[in-house]
Amino acid sequence: MFFIKELTHTILLHPSYFGPRMLSFLESKLYSDVEGTCSGQFGYIIAVVSILDIGKGMVLSGSGQAEFITRYRAIVFKPFKGEVVDGVVNNVNKMGFFADVGPLTVFVSHQVGLRAVSLLAFSLSSGLFQLIHPDLRFDSNSNPPSFASVDQIIEKSTHVRLKIVGTRVDATEIFAIGTIKEDHLGVID
């Protein structure tokens, strides 16, 4: 999901940059520093929308560098469990496929899970549990490798719609697992 979020970033500026073009340099430094990064807390920082406050520029004693605590507004992307996203397949192997959802890579497994017929509420329905429809079978002889059924084929650079079933957030990385075995998910034309 995308958010517009106010964030801060600390820039240390070397004294050699102190001068008339300092501000523009700070801006470009901010863009290059934060855009495209990922923090566990907020997700991927897609783009800086505006700079709210470039900061005061405190010169640090000792090094002579100036410290700017910059406040800016940015578009961030954080995936959530249950979220439906569109992605592009970038790698297919016999265990499943990887799809790029913007900066995020989602793995969709072809594994057949045997979910217990248990007392737990969410899986009462059946013992079989899958993330890819069983009609789609891995075709190792195809080139490039693909999952194919009679009417559908998933190979590299196919567009798919998928639902995120789980995420794991590191300090600097986000991992996600997806499924295409639900209504309206799968290959999109």
Next chain:
Amino acid sequence: MASTSTTELFLPPSFPYPIKVISVDASSDAVIQRGTRLLSYSFVHVPAKPDAQPESRFGTWDSASAPGEVISQRKAKERPAVLVLEDCKHGMQISGLCVLCGKDMTNADYIGFADSSRAHIQMTHSANGPLVSLEEAQRLEKETADDLLKSRKLSLIVDLDQTIVHATVDPTVGEWRSEGAAWKARQALKKSNACDRDSDSSESEDECNPNWEALEDVGEFRLGAETFGLPPGKGKNKMLENEGPMYYIKRRRFSRTWPQKYQMHVYTMGTRAYAEQVCALIDPTGKVFGGRLLSRDESGSLTQKSLQRLFPCDQSMVVIIDDRADVWEWSPNLIKVVPYDFFVGIGDINSAFLPKIEPLTPVTPQAATPPKAAALPITAPTLDPPPSADPAQLNPSLPASISPAEAAQAELTEKAMLTQNSIALEAQVEERPLAKKQEELEGEVVSDEVPSAGESSGGSEATVAQEPTPKKPQRKAALLKNDDNELQRLGKLLDEVHRRFFTAYEGRRTEDPRERPGSSKRRRDSIKPKLAYDVTLIIPQIRSQVFDGVHILFSSVIPLDTNPEATEIWRMARMFGAKVTTELTADVTHVVAAKRGTVKVDAARKRGGIKIVWLAWFTDCIALWQRQDETAYLLDDGTTVSTSAADAVAAAVADEAVEDEGWDGAAQGGEDLTLDAINWNDINDEVDAAMNESDDDEEGEDGRSERSAMSEDDWQDDASSAQSNSSPSTPTRQKRKRMRSITPSSVESVNGNGTHDVLGSPLAKRKKVAAERTGYSKLKEAISADDLHTRSENASGKQRSTDDSEAPAALSSLVSRASDEGMQEGDGDEDEEDEDDDEDDFLARELEEEWG
């Protein structure tokens, strides 16, 4: 279905066994969480104090499993204590996430157990692919196996460097290529122009780079600078840092039918980027490899390749081809190929950090090379890679790149190793080993021409020396050549493996149709190993046919202070089906020797019927997976070929006094006979007697050779001195040796100056033939032959026994007439002639030529 999805829980080994279960706290079918108490037990504790009484203590077992389980069963100690039905077994995980339920697996609970440890097998080609549990790995493999069986394929893992390609970063290649391309363009231009004006084309006969023909299909690409891994800022490397080196890839031709029989994987020690580029070159459509690419970035080890990395459970359908067997730890799936050494002396650019291969001492004396080169035109240049095959060794200025071999154990040095590799690469770029080699080669051609023209006597040897070096007499010599057929040979082997596998498979299936084809269990249970469809059995089976029935005795191959059974060569011999012994037993069929004149060689020679071959025979056999014809490798060839070389030594031989005397005396006797020309009958009798005695005599000789078993060199000198002395009557040993040689006597007799005609020993022949033809003539008149005569006649007697078959009757009659006349003449001027037997010999030959 339920049984497969249950998880077995065992009592942990840390328990103070024996324990006694007091109570089961979680009843059957109960829902349990991680940390739920399952049972309580008691055990007997003996305190550490010496006189303490045993006391009973109590403990509990808390479930360390995932939450939400049902206890269904409880079993005895060795069996799983509890069967738990899990919601999700987390059998496949990716980056700490279960791919099925999407839960985070990295959280460890209070006892330090994290679910991420449940799936730890990496079996995809990519580094960040999913990890699987053993159960899941088996399931996936079975699926793959079923697929492959259905399409009648096996898996084939190929190595890149020196197996199906040869790569270099030497910029010389680029220069040669651009030269060649320019030449080609000129040719094309000329062709188009030729229609317009003919006069011009003949004039501009420009010269093409000699290597262009082989280089034309070399692929090239550039990798980013990061592969060099150099610290930035080294002034002279700036260019390299900017764009990285250009890699030149020479493909080895492999058959297009391989992909029909094998699903091919790449497993290389190169980097990912490199491997991808190479694959793009050799397989532009991606049909062959289809992304099944494993590089050192994913391999997990820089020194080893592991089949388990890709096939964790079942390796029965996998064939590996690689130029190095050590990195695979001599896996039974491996078919070793002869390393591709197209860019001569470059070696493997991606394995500077691998331990050096000590070539299996394929050194043969120069003399033994020609027959070998003739027998193996396919791989002769690649078989014996020059000792400087490694770029690191090639550049003595880089001693650092040798050290990684020792340091390889420490994981920390991994980075250092990579740096070394890149340094070696860089060195290759800078030092241009190929350019040097080409220069050397061109120099060699010039310098070769001179001596070979000069020394006409040693002509045969000079050509011998030239033959193995890759050069063509035309224009400029080419260093690089398209002369590699290794993969064609390999293709046959692969076909054979494939055929055997599926023959066995079909047989098995028709035999027992209910059996699931892919079931690995069935394969393991196979009662009849011959029918088993298992590559790990088929390959060793084919391999062991190479030396089937061969019983090898190594001589001066295995160092004395090592345990022979533990050595590489011993294991190789065993792997290829040979029986190996350390002593000369009755069954020994082959003696593989690294030098002449060892005790074993002599003993084997004495016994006879044993093939005594150079080590090269052995190495060639195991390299080509085919038993080579031994005649090209026989140890005895060396002495005959190196005649001229031995000439010089001949004079120095004084210690064999008895023998020398014998020859001199024999020569003397021969002359005497010629001059006197008497008593042929007597001599004839003696000849006969000698023939009868010959066995004894031979034994005597053998006895002698046994006595001097240690001094094979003496032996050789001996022989050569015999040749250089050109004594008309040759000692017995010399005789036998000659007979073994390939060189026919007739050729030898015409053969020019320095080397005298020993075999013909025309004088003896003449005498003998004359004796036969002339019958009882005036020669009858008795002169008692002295001892030396006897000796000479012994020899000539034997000579006849062998020569009779060789010499055509017509020729011999001619010769006899000639010799008669010669003797008549000899009667007249005997005084002059007895000075020099050489002269006599010369005359005789002249006569022979005149008559026949």
